[in-house]
Amino acid sequence: xxxxxxxxxxxxxxxxxxxxxxxxxxxxxxxxxxxxxxxxxxxxxxxxxxxxxxxxxxxxxxxxxxxxxxxxxxxxxxxxxxxxxxxxxxxxxxxxxxxxxxxxxxxxxxxx
Amino acid sequence: xxxxxxxxxxxxxxxxxxxxxxxxxxxxxxxxxxxxxxxxxxxxxxxxxxxxxxxxxxxxxxxxxxxxxxxxxxxxxxxxxxxxxxxxxxxxxxxxxxxxxxxxxxxxxxxxxx
Numbered sequence: 001x002x003x004x005x006x007x008x009x010x011x012x013x014x015x016x017x018x019x020x021x022x023x024x025x026x027x028x029x030x031x032x033x034x035x036x037x038x039x040x041x042x043x044x045x046x047x048x049x050x051x052x053x054x055x056x057x058x059x060x061x062x063x064x065x066x067x068x069x070x071x072x073x074x075x076x077x078x079x080x081x082x083x084x085x086x087x088x089x090x091x092x093x094x095x096x097x098x099x100x101x102x103x104x105x106x107x108x109x110x111x112x
Numbered sequence: 113x114x115x116x117x118x119x120x121x122x123x124x125x126x127x128x129x130x131x132x133x134x135x136x137x138x139x140x141x142x143x144x145x146x147x148x149x150x151x152x153x154x155x156x157x158x159x160x161x162x163x164x165x166x167x168x169x170x171x172x173x174x175x176x177x178x179x180x181x182x183x184x185x186x187x188x189x190x191x192x193x194x195x196x197x198x199x200x201x202x203x204x205x206x207x208x209x210x211x212x213x214x215x216x217x218x219x220x221x222x223x224x225x226x
Contacts (some may be wrong), residue, residue, distance in 0.1 A: 004155075042217070045214075048213065058213070090156070096207075097205070097207030099205075100158045100161055101146075101148075101156070101214055103155035103157065105154050106155050
């Protein structure tokens, strides 16, 4: 089974801090994704990556950046955390375009 | 662009009741269709999928048929259990026209009571 591991289940950070969310997948998947999930807003795509060092903006990239230096690892960076970035963050990977997504268990980030 | 519309929730059923969660989609290409389930405190996991018209996906007693003529992919289960309580997401992925990105519905919360 594919395993997608997010480094933290819960994080509490202060406004203005730089925050790193890490995600690792163990099945050599080409594609990796970062979503945020908020009540009433569903899943919204922040950034995705089709290959090492490649990244594409999703629907809500403002205030975020990403890094993919190795195929198995995809990091989400909040350059200067704000309270409106309090959310559940979900990482996912897929073998190729059109394949099902495999999700991690999520990181619940609270920015105070 | 692509979109997915699924039945609004929440849905509350008694154990052993029949479940239908409606899902319709709009896509310009030939998408693959998916149902994902999210149990409390967890990420989403694939429940079933269908990749072309008239395909039926099935898993754990759940079924959904890819209906191109009605652009629908309704989720059904004949007899639900308390353990089926979760949030269900319908999704599509169309690599020809949307570079492989998935489009999700808003999710439907199902609660099954004993």
